[in-house]
Amino acid sequence: MLSPLKGKTMLLSDNAAATHAPQLTYKGRWTAYDIRDDFPILSQQVHGKPLVYLDSTASSQKPNAVIDAMNVYYRTYHANVHRGVYRISEEATAAMEKARVKIARFINARQSKQVIFTNSTTGSINLVAYSWGYANIHAGDLIVLTEMEHHSNLVPWQLLAQRSGARLEFIPVTDDGLLRLDVYEQLLQQQPKLVAFTHMSNVLGTINPAQQMIAQAHAVGALVLLDAAQSVPHLPLDVQTLDVDFLAFSGHKMLGPTGIGVLYGKRDLLEAMPPFMGGGDMIRTVQLRQSSWNDLPWKFEAGTPAIAEAIGLGAAVDYLNALGMEQVRQHEQEMTTYAMAQLQAIAGLTIYGPSPAQRGGVISFTLDDIHPHDLASILDQETGVAIRAGHHCAQPLMERYELAATARASFYVYTVKEDIDTLVQGLKKAQKIFAL
Amino acid sequence: MSMDYREYILDHYRNPRNYGKLEHPTVHSEDVNPLCGDQLGMDLLVEGDHVTAIRFQGRGCAISQAAASMLSEMVEGKTVEEVVQLGKEDILDALGVPISPARMKCAFLSLRVLHRGLAIAGLEKTKEEEE
Numbered sequence: 001m002l003s004p005l006k007g008k009t010m011l012l013s014d015n016a017a018a019t020h021a022p023q024l025t026y027k028g029r030w031t032a033y034d035i036r037d038d039f040p041i042l043s044q045q046v047h048g049k050p051l052v053y054l055d056s057t058a059s060s061q062k063p064n065a066v067i068d069a070m071n072v073y074y075r076t077y078h079a080n081v082h083r084g085v086y087r088i089s090e091e092a093t094a095a096m097e098k099a100r101v102k103i104a105r106f107i108n109a110r111q112s113k114q115v116i117f118t119n120s121t122t123g124s125i126n127l128v129a130y131s132w133g134y135a136n137i138h139a140g141d142l143i144v145l146t147e148m149e150h151h152s153n154l155v156p157w158q159l160l161a162q163r164s165g166a167r168l169e170f171i172p173v174t175d176d177g178l179l180r181l182d183v184y185e186q187l188l189q190q191q192p193k194l195v196a197f198t199h200m201s202n203v204l205g206t207i208n209p210a211q212q213m214i215a216q217a218h219a220v221g222a223l224v225l226l227d228a229a230q231s232v233p234h235l236p237l238d239v240q241t242l243d244v245d246f247l248a249f250s251g252h253k254m255l256g257p258t259g260i261g262v263l264y265g266k267r268d269l270l271e272a273m274p275p276f277m278g279g280g281d282m283i284r285t286v287q288l289r290q291s292s293w294n295d296l297p298w299k300f301e302a303g304t305p306a307i308a309e310a311i312g313l314g315a316a317v318d319y320l321n322a323l324g325m326e327q328v329r330q331h332e333q334e335m336t337t338y339a340m341a342q343l344q345a346i347a348g349l350t351i352y353g354p355s356p357a358q359r360g361g362v363i364s365f366t367l368d369d370i371h372p373h374d375l376a377s378i379l380d381q382e383t384g385v386a387i388r389a390g391h392h393c394a395q396p397l398m399e400r401y402e403l404a405a406t407a408r409a410s411f412y413v414y415t416v417k418e419d420i421d422t423l424v425q426g427l428k429k430a431q432k433i434f435a436l
Numbered sequence: 437m438s439m440d441y442r443e444y445i446l447d448h449y450r451n452p453r454n455y456g457k458l459e460h461p462t463v464h465s466e467d468v469n470p471l472c473g474d475q476l477g478m479d480l481l482v483e484g485d486h487v488t489a490i491r492f493q494g495r496g497c498a499i500s501q502a503a504a505s506m507l508s509e510m511v512e513g514k515t516v517e518e519v520v521q522l523g524k525e526d527i528l529d530a531l532g533v534p535i536s537p538a539r540m541k542c543a544f545l546s547l548r549v550l551h552r553g554l555a556i557a558g559l560e561k562t563k564e565e566e567e
Contacts, residue, residue, distance in 0.1 A: 371497035373472050377539060378441065390472050404473035404495065433441050434498075 026322045032331060032416045035323070038063040039414050049384030052419045057202050057230065057362050057410035058388050059252045062316075066255055069315035070308045081307055082281055082298070096307050099314025100297070106317045107247065108238040109264055113296040116263040116270070117305050121229040122152040124248035124263035125196075127300060128225055129156035131276040132246075132269065133194075139165030142192040144222070146171040146179055146208075147400050148201045151393045153227040153248075157196060171197070173400055177204035177353035184213065192222045199231035203392045203408065204353030205336070205362035207231070211242050218243065223269070229253055233412070234332055234360050236325040239264055251309060255413075256316035260309035263300070270296050277302040320413075328413055332361035335411040339363055339420045346427055352401060361411035364392070367427055370434050372407040378433060383426035385419075440533040441498065449498040454508035456491045465553035469545050474500045478549045480511075482557065487511050487519050492549075497542050499535065504546035506530040511550065520560045522547065 026035075036042050039061045044051045053061060079089035081096050097112070104112040118124045137143070143157050147170050161168050169187050172180045179197075188195075195217040200207045210231075214224045225246040231237055232247075233254035239247055246269070251260040265273075275282055275293055279302030284292045293299045320328065337356040340363060343349055348368040353359055367375060372389035379385040388408045391398045398404065409423055461479035468475045474496025481489035490511045492504050510526060511519050527547055528535065535543050554560035 371472075373497040373539065373542065374441070374499070377499075377536065380536075381440075398473070404475075434446065 026324070030323060030327065032414050035063075036414050036416070038065070038319075040064060040067070042414060046384045046386075047381050052383065052385040052422045054409040054411065054415070054419060054423060055386050055388050056412035056415070057253070057408065059258070060233065060255050060412050061414065062257070062312075063255055063319050065319050066257065066312045066315045070257060070312040073308050073311050078308075080304055092307055095314075096305065096310045099310045099317075102314045102317045103262060104264075106321065107232065107264060108240050110240065111267065114264055114267055114270065116265070116297040116300045117310055118248075118261040118263050118300075119259055119306065120152075120252075120261040121227060121248045121250040122156075122261070124246075124261050125153055125225065125227065126156045127263055127276045128246050128248075128265075129160045131273045131300075133157075133160040133164070135272075135274055137164045137166045137193060141166040142169060142187075142190050143167070144169050144171065144184070144187050144192045144195045144197075144217075146197045147173045148177075148179070148204060148206065148394065148397050149196075149198055150202055150227065150229070151395070152229075153196055153198060153225075154396070166193075173204075173397065177201070177206045178358070179206075179208055179213075181209070181213075185216065188216055188220045188222070191220050192217075194225065195222050196225040196227070198227040198229075199237075200228075200234070200360045200362075201353070201394075201397075202230050202362065203364050203394045203397055203406070205359030205364075206354050207235070207358060207360055210244070214242055214244055230360060230362070233320075235329050245269060251313040251316065254313075254316055255319055256313035257306075257309045260306045260313050262313075267296070270300075273300075275299055275302070279303045281305070323413060331413060332411050332415075333357075335415050335417070335420065336361045336363065338417055339409065339411070339423075342420055342424050343427075346424065346431075348431065349427070352403075352406060361415070362408065363410070364406040364408045366403070366406055368431065368434065370430055372405045374434070375407045375427070375430050378430040379423065379426040382429050383422050385423050385426050387423070442533055445502045445531065445533070446498060448502035448505040452492075452501060452505040452508075454491050454505065454512065455493065457493060458489055458491050461489075461491075463553045463557040465549050465556055467545060467549045467552060469496070469500065469541050471541060472497065474542060474545055476500065476504055476545050476549050478504075478546070478553055480550075480553050480557070482516060482559065485515050485517070487514055487516060492546065494546075496545070497539075499531070499539055500542040500545045503527050503531060503543045504549075507546045507550060516554075516559050519550070520554060522550065 041061050077088040077091040079092045081093040100115050101112045104115045143166055171184045199210050217224045223245040226244045228247050228249040232249040245266050247264040249262050252258040282294050282299050282302040284294050350366050352364045376387050376389035390405050458479035458481055462482040463480050466477035476494035478492045490508045527543055555562045
């Protein structure tokens with residue numbers, strides 16, 4: 001059980017960073033049963049039944065450590081950062097910058113200044129599309145994407161292509177939900193400027209061979225932006241091993257709060273990029289007709305940042321580190337293997353995407369001809385199970401499989417087999433209702 | 437209160453009334469629900485001051501398709517004046533079960549398509565969309 005803040009509620013100390021860092025110790029093997037008590041929402045009821053939360057791909061739930069870290073900030077040392085010379089402002093600044101260091105270490109960035117706080121994965125990708133794209137993408141340039149992108153890694157590039165006259169090409173997806181790497185190789189021969197793809201599909205769960213694809217892109221002189229919204233929360237990830245140029249992810253999918261995301265970039269690229277948004281905090285000097293820019297990372301952080309959210313995300317990283325990302329991945333693989341076996345045993349159920357070994361904890365499926373929205377409503381009211389139904393912000397991928405919508409169950413550190421059993425019971429109930 | 441898939445709703449879903457197309461409709465209208473991909477197209481035949489025939493085609497969830505079927509029964513044979521008056525309450529009454537907020541768009545898709553058709557035919561002023 002984690003209760004990191006007991007006994008140190010309201011005292012300011014000389015070292016904010018030390019005071020507000022939760023103490024976390026999961027030494028050795030943990031199980032999801034051990035940690036469920038850390039997530040207060042998991043003891044909630046819906047429609048008079050215990051909540052069974054199977055929508056962590058959309059947004060994960062939060063442990064007490066995260067909620068408390070934000071709570072303590074607001075209650076005891078809230079102030080604006082990078083401005084005040086008084087105690088609590090210095091504490092707030094220290095806590096936020098400490099969170100940046102934690103996040104940098106979590107993805108093994110060389111320097112914390114390569115970690116830029118944005119408002120979301122979407123915000124991070126748009127930053128690159130506007131700032132780097134504006135300076136580097138010209139008419140006729142090629143940007144390579146894939147058919148399995150979330151709208152957030154598709155629409156910003158469409159906008160950039162419309163502004164610049166650049167071309168977009170797409171790596172197709174096989175029936176099994178894998179990228180057609182043979183087509184990728186052909187596209188690379190056209191010497192794209194940028195390749196942008198998802199590390200892990202939010203619909204199919206497919207984990208793409210990022211390291212290999214990045215090396216191939218670099219071999220032809222292309223840069224790579226990796227949409228890591230689904231991978232950073234669920235897999236061990238090392239930006240230096242990947243040698244990735246830009247990496248985008250969100251706080252709220254990795255046990256952290258909403259409203260904060262991260263852009264990691266290679267330093268020389270970030271240094272060369274013009275600012276994206278102008279305002280306070282991102283400037284060095286301001287005159288009426290011109291200004292000069294602050295250093296990294298603040299050059300890209302105009303305006304008062306999401307301070308509480310950064311601190312909360314730092315606490316989420318501590319929590320995940322305590323669990324160990326290898327074990328997180330292993331747990332989710334166990335859940336996914338179990339769930340796929342259980343679901344496949346239901347007559348009339350179709351699962352989309354690859355085998356458990358090639359996917360993360362995401363399963364998209366359809367059941368007979370029952371519309372996924374009807375399924376989701378029945379699961380909610382009959383069994384308290386929360387799943388996602390719809391196109392999952394990936395309409396082109398849905399069209400690829402000629403689907404209007406799918407149901408999607410997704411897993412995280414707190415998912416237990418009983419959750420999946422409840423899902424299966426609910427699906428059978430839905431079949432019974434629709435068989436009337 | 438939970439949303440309940442009653443037998444009559446599923447009956448309308450499985451055996452939709454007035455399903456299909458009209459050969460010479462007075463007006464055709466359609467719309468999609470972008471959140472879930474539900475689609476609905478509707479043909480109306482207006483003769484004199486009555487809506488004498490209605491057909492719809494679509495795909496989507498049980499709520500959207502059953503609501504369309506129920507709405508078509510309400511429309512057929514009514515005067516244009518009466519059809520113009522049909523609103524969200526009429527749909528909710530016909531469904532007869534609580535509809536959760538996220539599913540309201542499903543329930544009202546056919547109603548929106550109906551009023552769009554009436555507007556195209558010049559039988560109704562375009563209303564500002566609520567929501």
